[in-house]
Amino acid sequence: MDLREFIKKCEKANELKRVKKEIDWNLELSHVSIVNDEKDRYALLFENVKDYKNPVLTGAFSSKERLAIALGMKPGTSMCEMSREWMKLSTKKHIPPVKVKTGPILDRIVEGGNVNLFDFPVPFMYPGDGGRFIGTTHYLVTKDPETGWVNCGTYRMQILDEKSCGIQIIKGKHADFMLKKYQKMGKKMPAQDAGSYGYRRRSARIFNRICSDFCRCIGV
Numbered sequence: 001m002d003l004r005e006f007i008k009k010c011e012k013a014n015e016l017k018r019v020k021k022e023i024d025w026n027l028e029l030s031h032v033s034i035v036n037d038e039k040d041r042y043a044l045l046f047e048n049v050k051d052y053k054n055p056v057l058t059g060a061f062s063s064k065e066r067l068a069i070a071l072g073m074k075p076g077t078s079m080c081e082m083s084r085e086w087m088k089l090s091t092k093k094h095i096p097p098v099k100v101k102t103g104p105i106l107d108r109i110v111e112g113g114n115v116n117l118f119d120f121p122v123p124f125m126y127p128g129d130g131g132r133f134i135g136t137t138h139y140l141v142t143k144d145p146e147t148g149w150v151n152c153g154t155y156r157m158q159i160l161d162e163k164s165c166g167i168q169i170i171k172g173k174h175a176d177f178m179l180k181k182y183q184k185m186g187k188k189m190p191a192q193d194a195g196s197y198g199y200r201r202r203s204a205r206i207f208n209r210i211c212s213d214f215c216r217c218i219g220v
């Protein structure tokens with residue numbers, strides 16, 4: 001299931017509302033999302049984000065019903081059953097990578113000098129934040145330079161300028177161990193972001209599964 005199909009299914013199940021009114025990416029979008037999310041009600045698709053043409057989806061996985069939709073399970077499935085399914089999917093049912101020449105992910109490729117991270121409608125979440133967080137519910141994919149083992153970890157990522165992001169890797173996390181090995185070798189650590197921005201932990205968990213499939217699909 002891709003995101004568009006997920007949105008359609010949520011809408012059919014009365015789990016999603018479209019916000020047509022113009023909403024500012026600067027604090028307003030996160031505020032509306034959080035107030036809505038606290039009531040555990042709808043996923044919101046902001047279709048009219050100030051300065052942008054692209055929509056923003058929030059609260060995608062912040063209800064039991066939407067988690068069931070994402071996992072392809074029946075409405076009313078218990079969290080316990082979903083956790084079991086999750087364990088099956090994430091440990092036993094890995095999707096092997098298939099290399100393709102075409103596909104929606106390749107529809108629009110922006111490279112080099114044309115890259116501008118501010119082209120994405122990334123919300124400014126909270127007063128006091130240092131900037132706009134493009135990675136909060138995403139995966140940073142890194143490879144151990146000695147063993148080749150691949151890690152996917154959620155490490156917050158902030159846009160610093162048009163072409164760069166800063167990432168916070170706390171000591172003791174797998175990416176930190178790997179980074180130290182690269183530093184010892186005098187090398188930069190290559191990293192791939194499988195990204196999304198979000199603000200709630202529940203969203204992160206399920207998105208991590210989607211991203212981990214993505215990582216396997218792109219063969220890292």
Ligand SMILES: Cc1cc2nc3c(=O)[nH]c(=O)nc-3n(C[C@H](O)[C@H](O)[C@H](O)COP(=O)(O)O)c2cc1C
Nearest residue numbers: 136152153154155156168169170173174175201204
């Ligand atoms: C929404 C969310 C944001 C997180 N942000 C960070 C972060 O900025 N830096 C960090 O080191 N860990 C962060 N974490 C915690 C790591 O993702 C978590 O400890 C994970 O288990 C790391 O696993 P690893 O050591 O295998 O990479 C975050 C977790 C979540 C769910």
